[in-house]
Amino acid sequence: MASIAYAFKVLCLSLLFIVVASRSSVKPKVFNVYRHGAKPDGKTDNANEFTDLWKRACARKSGSSKIYVPKGTFYLGGVEFVGPCQNPIEFVIDGTLLAPSNPNDIKQDTWINFRYINNLSISGSGTLDGQGKQSWPLNDCHKNPNCPKLAMTMGFAFVNNSRIKDITSLNSKMGHLNFYSVHHFNITGVTITAPGDSPNTDGIKMGSCSNIHISNTNIGTGDDCIAILSGTTDLDISNVKCGPGHGISVGSLGKNKGEKDVKNLTIRDTVFNGTSDGIRIKTWESSASKIVVSNFVYENIQMIDVERPINIDQKYCPYPPCQHEQKGESHVQIQDLKLKNIYGTSKNKVAVNLQCSKSFPCKNVELIDIKLKNNGVENGPASAVCENVDGSTSGKMVSHNCLN
Ligand SMILES: *[C@@H]1O[C@H](CO)[C@@H](O)[C@H](O)[C@H]1NC(C)=O
Ligand SMILES: *[C@@H]1O[C@H](CO)[C@@H](O)[C@H](O)[C@H]1NC(C)=O
Ligand SMILES: *[C@@H]1O[C@H](CO)[C@@H](O)[C@H](O)[C@H]1NC(C)=O
Ligand SMILES: *[C@@H]1O[C@H](CO)[C@@H](O)[C@H](O)[C@H]1NC(C)=O
Ligand SMILES: *[C@@H]1O[C@H](CO)[C@@H](O)[C@H](O)[C@H]1NC(C)=O
DSSP states (O other): HHHHHHHHHHHHHHHHHHOOOOHHHOOOEETTTTTTTTTOOOOOOOOOHHHHHHHHHHHHOOOOOEEEEOSSSEEEEOEEEEOOOSSOOOEEOEEEEEEEESSOOSSEEEEEEEEEEEEEEEEOOOOEEEOOTTGGOOTTTTTTTTTOOOEEEEEEEEEEEOOOOOOOOEOOSSEEEEEEEEEEEEEESOOEEETTTTTOOEEEEEOOOEEEEEEEEEOOOOSSSEOOOTTOEEEEEEEEEESSSSEEEEEESSSSSOOOEEEEEEEEEEEEEOOOOOOOEEEEOSSSSEEEEEEEEEEEEEEEESSEEEEEEEEEOOOSSHHHHHHHHHOOOOEEEEEEEEEEESSSEEEEEEEOOSSSOOOEEEEEEEEEOOOOOSSSSSSSEEESEEEEEEOOOSSOOOOO
């Protein structure tokens, strides 16, 4: 018995040694931006130093690289980090990256942009400070066609097998993190913050993406915490806190030609606190695309003082006049939705609003244990409104059940 235990110990120790040894042999080469001339004085533009280091790291053939941003405030104009790279790259940010406060000093649509990269890993205790305050009053595009173009904080396009962890994004000018055509990407431990009244400061926005996982993430902004757009599939969201903000929003969809289906979304164990919306799907009433939104599961969701906890709006039209009289109802088909164990408080008496398209009614909507209470100014129990919905309910329901 003793000799077996001894042999086992020896085996474990040698295995440990092998693991440690092989780890150290694949240790990435570190490029410290400070050691390579970047100045943490909060005013010298370090864009050239950062992009030069990226190019060297990306071109390295003999192993993985790590770009390191130490503590300190590094001012950065617009930067683009473009692949493909020869090997995996880590970007560790422990300092603050500071954006220009004048929006015209970023001459691209995303302040920090990653494109055509596989195996990218961004992490660290650092902050991306978008300095949006000066830009927010300029955000009036719905009424001013000559409005200035404001940059998003960080963008990923054509990026696969990658991840972002622990970083904080603060006060973006437009959206914080933007994903386009990104596949297999993990977002975890991230904090996203902007004031509740800052316009268009979406937290995480994605289109044409698949297999994105968002977990343990805290988002408070002036727009959608998470916005899910055309062509996004296999999205998994868990343990997210959202508020202030406009909730987790699918859409808006249907407005433009060539849009793609949105399929297979799971949202679990999430809290909406003080948001305008919680669970939200919005499609334009006069739509140019005929697409399908399907296979969504929302489970274990807490609402705290949410204005519209569950809101499917197929007559989305934020800026009247609206054109549904001429163009007809939304052509977006919503089907196979399951909402289970949604609980907490609603600021509107109508806690469940399912306003589906007359031409393409919602199909197979399952409501299970919807335990929402009205704590708004209007008296009476929380209620539900349904238009053009086919589905079922079970378990607890808000009073005035409109699905059967
Ligand atoms: C990325 O990782 C995958 C799987 O580990 C590997 O097959 C691929 O060669 C890597 N690509 C790059 C550019 O590092
Ligand atoms: C990224 O993944 C998508 C979907 O899996 C694939 O079509 C595309 O070719 C991949 N891109 C790269 C650069 O590997
Ligand atoms: C994302 O996380 C999951 C679960 O932890 C893991 O299996 C997967 O490999 C991760 N993917 C990437 C691209 O980091
Ligand atoms: C749904 O998406 C998850 C990832 O979020 C994936 O693991 C699963 O296979 C997908 N299911 C279907 C039916 O495509
Ligand atoms: C909800 O937000 C309020 C106001 O910011 C805060 O005081 C409260 O602690 C939050 N509740 C939870 C459960 O996070």
